[in-house]
Amino acid sequence: MRPLIATIRLDHLRHNYLLARAAHGGKTLAVLKANGYGHNAVRCAQALADIADGFAVACLEEALQLRAAGVAAPILLLEGVFEAAELAEVERHRLWLVVQSEGQLRMLEGANPAEPFRVWLMLDSGMHREGFLPQHYRAAWQRLRDSGKAESIVKMTHFARADEPGVPMTQAQIEVFDAATAGLPGEESVANSAGMLCHPRARRDWGRAGIVLYGANPLPAGYLQGDALKPVMRLSSRIFGVRELAAGEPVGYGSNFVTERQTRVGLIACGYADGYPRLASSGSPVAVDGRRSRIIGRVSMDMITVDLSDLPEAGIGSEVELWGDAVSINEVAAAAGSISYELLCNIKRAHFAFE
Known part of the structure; x- marks a missing residue:
C-alpha cells in the first residue's frame, strides 16, 4: 500500500x-x-x-x-x-x-x-x-x-x-x-x-x-511551556525515489526552487490531494529518519520532494515525518500560512493506524 x-x-x-x-x-x-x-x-x-x-x-x-x-x-x-x-x-x-x-x-x-x-x-x-x-x-x-x-x-x-x-x-x-x-x-x-x-x-x-x-498548542510561543501537550496525530510517509542534481537545476512545478549546490533529492508519497497544504512548499520542515530537513520545490498532488543533501544515510525506504513528534504541526501550518486545525481536518487519504 x-x-x-x-x-x-x-x-x-x-x-x-x-x-x-x-x-x-x-x-x-x-x-x-x-x-x-x-x-x-x-x-x-x-x-x-x-x-x-x-x-x-x-x-x-x-x-x-x-x-x-x-x-x-x-x-x-x-x-x-x-x-x-x-x-x-x-x-x-x-x-x-x-x-x-x-x-x-x-x-x-x-x-x-x-x-x-x-x-x-x-x-x-x-x-x-x-x-x-x-x-x-x-x-x-x-x-x-x-x-x-x-x-x-x-x-x-x-x-x-x-x-x-x-x-x-x-x-x-x-x-x-x-x-x-x-x-x-x-x-x-x-x-x-x-x-x-x-x-x-x-x-x-x-x-x-x-x-x-x-496536541496542537493554540497559544503563541512562550505559553504552555515544554511537553505539556502531546501530539495525537503523527503523519508519516517514505522515500520512494532519489536523484542527484547539480547546482542550478530546477525542482518541481513552476521551477520556483533552483538548487544552489549539488543536491540530493528524495521523493515521498504525499501531496495536496492527501490533505498536505500545497502552500507549505520550499522550506517547510520534515524529519527524515528522525533528522530534520526541508521540502524543496512545490507540493504536488500526490508527491513531495525533500532535501537529502545533508543526510547521506537516507534513501529509498527512509521514513519521513511530515508532522508529529520531531516536526510540530504548528510549524507546518505557519509555513503554509494556515492553522493546525485546517491541516488536521484535511487529512483524507492516509492509512489510519490507532495506538
Whole structure:
C-alpha cells in the first residue's frame, strides 16, 4: 500500500483531555466535530469514554454517528438544529443543543417533547458570528424558561481572540457576558481551548476542549511551556525515489526552487490531494529518519520532494515525518500560512493506524 500513515496515539488524546480539564478546573466537553478534527470521532470518543464529562459536535449527523457506535455520554450540538424536524432526533437520542438564533428559539417554543430539552443559550459577546445580542439575551432566556421546553439552560458564549493572550478583546467579552447574564440562574460555559489554558476568568462550569485535545498548542510561543501537550496525530510517509542534481537545476512545478549546490533529492508519497497544504512548499520542515530537513520545490498532488543533501544515510525506504513528534504541526501550518486545525481536518487519504 501507499506508505502514507496517520498514526493516532489515543493515549496522547487522553493525556491532553486530562491536562485541559485540570487547567479549567471544572467539567469539560471534548469537542469531536469535523470527525474529531480529522482523527476519527468514534475512536476518539471511545478512548475518552471513561474520563470525559461529555462531547460536543457541530450537528445532528455527527451526534448520530457517535450514538450508533454506542457512545452514551452527553453530546452537545454546537450549531443546534437546522429544522424543527430534527428535534425529534434530539429527543430520541438524548442530545443537548445550543440555541443561538430567534429561529431556533421558535422551533423549541413550537415543539412538544415528552421531556424538556437540555439547552445551551448562546450570547453574542462580541464575535458577531452567532448568538443573541446582549440587549436581547435576557428576553430569550426568559422565553425559554417560560416555554417549559428547557429542563435547564446553560449560559454560553464564544471567544474571537482567546489565542492572542495580549489582546484585550477576550476580557472585554467576559465582561459583556457577565453583565448580560447577571442574576440569571444556571451553569455557564465560556472557555474554548485557549480560554481554558490562559484566561482564568473564563473558567466557569463547563469548558470546551477542541484543538488542545489533539496536541496542537493554540497559544503563541512562550505559553504552555515544554511537553505539556502531546501530539495525537503523527503523519508519516517514505522515500520512494532519489536523484542527484547539480547546482542550478530546477525542482518541481513552476521551477520556483533552483538548487544552489549539488543536491540530493528524495521523493515521498504525499501531496495536496492527501490533505498536505500545497502552500507549505520550499522550506517547510520534515524529519527524515528522525533528522530534520526541508521540502524543496512545490507540493504536488500526490508527491513531495525533500532535501537529502545533508543526510547521506537516507534513501529509498527512509521514513519521513511530515508532522508529529520531531516536526510540530504548528510549524507546518505557519509555513503554509494556515492553522493546525485546517491541516488536521484535511487529512483524507492516509492509512489510519490507532495506538
